Amino acid sequence: MKTRDRLRIAMQKSGRLTEPALELLTRCGLTFRQSRDKLFCFGEGEPVDLLLVRDDDIPGLIAQGVCDLGIVGRNVLSEFQLTAGHELAPLSELRPLGFGRCRLSIAVPQELDYHAPQQLEGRRIATSYPGLLGEWLRTHAVNAGVVILAGSVEIAPKLGTADAICDLVQSGGTLVANQLREAEVLLESEAVLAGPLTLPVDERGDMLELLLKRLDGVIQVRESRLLLLQTSRHTLEAVTRLLPGGPQPTLLSVAGQPDQLMLQALCAGEVSWRQLEEIKKAGAREMYVLPVEKMLA
Ligand code: PRT
Ligand code: ZN
Numbered sequence: 001m002k003t004r005d006r007l008r009i010a011m012q013k014s015g016r017l018t019e020p021a022l023e024l025l026t027r028c029g030l031t032f033r034q035s036r037d038k039l040f041c042f043g044e045g046e047p048v049d050l051l052l053v054r055d056d057d058i059p060g061l062i063a064q065g066v067c068d069l070g071i072v073g074r075n076v077l078s079e080f081q082l083t084a085g086h087e088l089a090p091l092s093e094l095r096p097l098g099f100g101r102c103r104l105s106i107a108v109p110q111e112l113d114y115h116a117p118q119q120l121e122g123r124r125i126a127t128s129y130p131g132l133l134g135e136w137l138r139t140h141a142v143n144a145g146v147v148i149l150a151g152s153v154e155i156a157p158k159l160g161t162a163d164a165i166c167d168l169v170q171s172g173g174t175l176v177a178n179q180l181r182e183a184e185v186l187l188e189s190e191a192v193l194a195g196p197l198t199l200p201v202d203e204r205g206d207m208l209e210l211l212l213k214r215l216d217g218v219i220q221v222r223e224s225r226l227l228l229l230q231t232s233r234h235t236l237e238a239v240t241r242l243l244p245g246g247p248q249p250t251l252l253s254v255a256g257q258p259d260q261l262m263l264q265a266l267c268a269g270e271v272s273w274r275q276l277e278e279i280k281k282a283g284a285r286e287m288y289v290l291p292v293e294k295m296l297a
Pocket of ligand 2 (some may be wrong): 054055056
């Protein structure tokens with residue numbers, strides 16, 4: 001494989017994952033000379049470039065070494081790993097990214113009283129995910145016909161080309177509109193950062209390590225809030241007990257008020273009004289909840 005000194009990330013050119021993936025990379029400090037209609041975006045600050053492609057092509061591009069990383073749905077990555085030829089390098093999921101959530105499910109006609117996988121025996125199931133469906137059928141010892149379709153899977157039962165489907169579900173609206181209902185969840189999916197099982201050890205490896213650290217920081221702070229409040233020393237214990245999870249709070253003394261403390265705590269998730277009101281009742285005042293922008297552990 002030819003060595004490169006710049007890292008190359010494959011991501012979806014236009015689709016559900018495009019905007020959130022770009023936003024995530026931007027939050028990691030990466031900026032690109034934008035040519036969205038083109039295949040290639042040159043990275044300006046850091047030696048990281050983008051390749052904009054169809055999501056289905058992303059795992060293959062990594063496996064062939066054309067790209068070092070990719071942002072792709074776990075559904076696409078897992079399907080690739082089950083169906084790709086053994087001559088291609090194995091891939092791994094480096095990080096879950098927390099957007100593009102959906103699930104790969106088997107759905108059956110609403111009138112079928114589904115309660116066990118064996119009811120699918122001998123039926124035809126339409127899907128674009130023959131690898132994942134095949135694996136599930138084997139695990140559950142069900143012999144069913146797999147009808148491979150590239151798209152519009154949900155209308156197959158109505159057309160009579162299949163008895164059930166195996167497709168991505170998010171809100172469930174598409175299933176309802178097609179008189180189908182979810183029977184089995186095969187995979188919980190979200191966008192992931194995919195890469196080769198063995199990471200490069202040259203300059204790209206250093207950049208990759210740096211990028212992973214920034215990514216961890218961004219993911220960690222995305223839901224984090226910094227809680228600031230004042231409390232007197234005698235209500236400190238009651239206030240601390242009510243703090244939403246996270247590391248130990250930091251305490252600062254307040255100038256000229258020896259009985260008062262300023263408390264600062266990093267909370268792992270959203271802090272609700274209800275929680276704030278409870279903490280206030282325990283003796284806190286001057287409370288602030290701030291979003292966290294960057295974090296480097
Ligand atoms: O052109 P390209 O091949 O790149 O795009 P694509 O059309 O294959 O992909 P796209 O943009 O539709 O989806 C990209 C990725 O988003 C998928 O691989 C999933 O990882 C993720 N994702 C999240 C979804 C959904 N949610 C989703 N709801 N992908 C597809 N859907 C479809 C689903 O196939 C079904 O038709 O939406 C319908 C179901 O949605 P609900 O809300 O009605 O249940
Ligand atoms: Zn696709």
